[in-house]
Amino acid sequence: MKCSASHRQLIIITLLCCIPAMVTAQANxxxxxxxxxxxxxxxxxxxxxxxxxxxxxxxxxxxxxxxxxxxxxxxxxxxxxxxxxxxxxxxxxxxxxxxxxxxxxxxxxxxxxxxxxxxxxxxxxxxxxxxxxxxGNDISRLSKPDSVLLQERLIQSNIDLGIKKGDTGEIVTNFSRMGELNLKYKKTTGAINAFKQAYQFSINNPGQAMKFNDIITDVYLQNKNFSKAIETKKDFLGQGYVQSSSQLKAREITSLADIYIQKKEDTTAIQLLNESYDLSVKNGHTLEARTSIERLDSIFQSKGRRDLSLQLYKNFLQQLPAIIARDSSIADNRIVAETETRVRQLETEKNLKDDLIRRKNNFNYWLIAFIGILVVFIAIILNMVKKLRLRNKKIALQSLRREMNPHFIFNSLNSINQFIANNNELEANRYLTKFSTLMRRVMENSKEDFVLFSQEIDLLRNYLELEKSRFDDKFDFSIEIDDPLFADERLYIPTMLVQPHLENAIWHGLRYIADKGFLKLSFTRTGPGVEIVIEDNGIGIAASKDSKTANQKKHSGRGITNTMERISILNEVYHQNIICEVEDKMAPDRGVRVKIIVPVLKDFKA
Structure with a gap:
């Protein structure tokens, strides 16, 4: 039965569609x-x-x-x-x-x-x-590709290193490089020898061994050396792992048949292709069976025997389902395909997971950064508020200090007015001279919250002397100071805390007694501070309040109130613990005892 060309073409297309496109793979x-x-x-x-x-x-x-x-x-x-x-x-x-x-x-x-x-x-x-x-050798080799002698020397050096290290991979790779170099420069014998060495060292790796056997065979065929090509292919066919693998054996028999086709020995080629086909059909090697059929078809077509071609394809199509069912290479390729798909799936999942973690981390970083900025901003605001409060406190202190000056001046002017009213011009002049000196000291000291201990003592002494000149018949005074306080010239204490209490002792206590009173001012070093004690034997706090007129009670002085407010602010601004205690003496003693404990600072800086 004869087959038309279109009928034959349809059969071939059907065949090619039935067989998956695949490559020859190693069994493992x-x-x-x-x-x-x-x-x-x-x-x-x-x-x-x-x-x-x-x-x-x-x-x-x-x-x-x-x-x-x-x-x-x-x-x-x-x-x-x-x-x-x-x-x-x-x-x-x-x-x-x-x-x-x-x-x-x-x-x-x-x-x-x-x-x-x-x-x-x-x-x-x-x-x-x-x-x-x-x-280093490979870098030099690729950097100077046109230097043949250098290329050979570097490749041979790598071969020697591979042999010394026992690294078969390096040996095979570099013998292959040597073969390619010799082929490039038409050194056929050198190329074949190099590829044979690569083949021998890869003998335990069927895939690589097959690759180099094919290369050697192709070199022989390019030079029309069919006998060597056949010998090379038969040598590989004789290897144990080829004989034990029906797939590899069928493939190599077909390759040997190709050589005989090129040699124009169709009879031997047909025998080999039939052997390969039968082996492939028997063991379920679809691709190898198809290749054998295609080669036989090509020979039959060249001889005009289309009937034989048609018979071959009919036979193959009948057996194809059974071949595919037994084809382990299809399963291997399916495993490879499924594995590659699984790897891509795992990578996609990992990328999604990493992206999620990255987004979460970015959010956390932004959140931390925002919180950090917020904390810094709050800290800056709090610091500004703290500085503002401190500034306000210092302004309040300054205001209170300045408030003391008019209070002191007012009382002093009253004294001067009294001298003038009594026609005591000489005493008024003396008093005025002392007053101006004292006022200069008061104005100087009132610029700062803390002044030198020695300056404060001078101010207090001048003040007491001034008041003594006015109330000479009313009191005497003494100032007692611990020697250690004089030893250090750089000690600072708060200013104008003592003077209002001295003024109170004189104006509201001592001047109301019939006999001459006494005012004692003492400074004692107590650890990090100074204990200041003001004692008088005047009429006392209770009696002083009772003796005040209704108008005096209504317009009570600001001196002591001002002083207590300053103590509170000084403690807050300078983190000190200034203590002021005022009390009447216990009977039978009379008068008032004031105790002030103040810090002593060295080299004070505002």
Missing amino acids: IGRKVKRASGKIESGIKKNNPDTLAGGYFDLGESYYQNGEMGKAETYYQKAKSLFEKMDDAAGIAKSSRALAKVQEDLKKNKEALGNYNTARDNSQKTGDITLNTLN
Whole structure:
């Protein structure tokens, strides 16, 4: 039965649609990818970047050994990024070198050079001299690609280092580089020898061994050396792992048949292709069976035997469901596809989780920053309020000090007026002279809250002398001071706290007694402060209040009230503990006793 061209084309299209597009893979690529995926999943779930980086690196290795350079580059890059985040010099060196090798195979020499530099820098940190030299050689090699002798010397140096280190991967990679270099410069024998060395060192890695066997075979075919090409292919077919793998064996038998097709020995080629087809059908290798069918169809078409082609396709279509059912490579590819999907899903989940954490952290940072700014703002406001209050207190102190001056002047002018009223002009003049001296001291001292102890004593002594000249027949006075208080010339005490009490003692106590009274003023050092005692034997507080007229009671003096207010503000502003106690003496004694405890400051600064 003859088949039209359109009918045959329809059968082929149907066949191609029934068979998934897939590549020849190692039998264990699915398992390797699955193991690496397991590490990635564990690293993500446990938030362990070291395990995650290791999983990405292993996944890159799996794809690299399987010849899938694009995927290998992707996962090596992910591993490198994680190692960089952990600042793991050994991990960075390892992943950067692996990434550079892949990029060099992909002809991305600029990127490869950058990663070789990164690998060298980090191998220096770890002290790995061999790895440092390997990276240095590759940097020099890529930096001077046109120097053939330098290229050969550096590649050979890497081969020697790989042999010394026992690193099969480095040995195979660099023998492959040597073969490519020789091919580039038409050195066929050197290229074949280098690729044969790479083949021998990768003999335990079927995928790599197959790759180099194919390269050697292609070199022979390019030079029309069919016998060597056949010998090379048969040598690989004789390997134990090829004979034990029906898929790999079928694939290699087809490759051998291709050589005979090029050699124009169709009969031998047909026998080999039939052998490959039967082996593929029997063991469920869909892709290999399809390839064999396509090769046989090509031969039959060239001989005009379309009937044989049609019979082949009919037979294949009948057996296709059973072949696919037994095809483990489809399951392997499905595992790989599912694993890649799972890895992408895990990465998406991790990215979403990281993004959520990042957003949460950003919110927390903004919240903390806002709270911090608010706290600083509140602190500034409180500090301003505190300073304002302090300033107001100092203004109040200043106002109270200044209020003392008119009070004191008013009382003094009354005394002068009394002298003049009594026609005692000489005493008025003397009093006025003393008064002007005293007023100068009062004005000077009233500028500050604390004055030198010696200045305050002079002021008080002048004041008592002035009042004594007015009430000479009413009282005598004494001032007693501890020697230690005279020893230090830089002691400061609050000003104008004592004078109002002296004035009260004279004007409201001593001047009302019939006999001559006595006023005693003493200063005693008590630890960090000074105890000031004012004693008089006047009529006392109670009697003084009783003797006041209604008008006097209505217009009571501001001296003592002012002094008590100043004490309160001084304690608050300067954090002191000034104490003032006023009391009548116990019978049979008469008079008033005032005790003031004030701090003594050294080198006071307002």
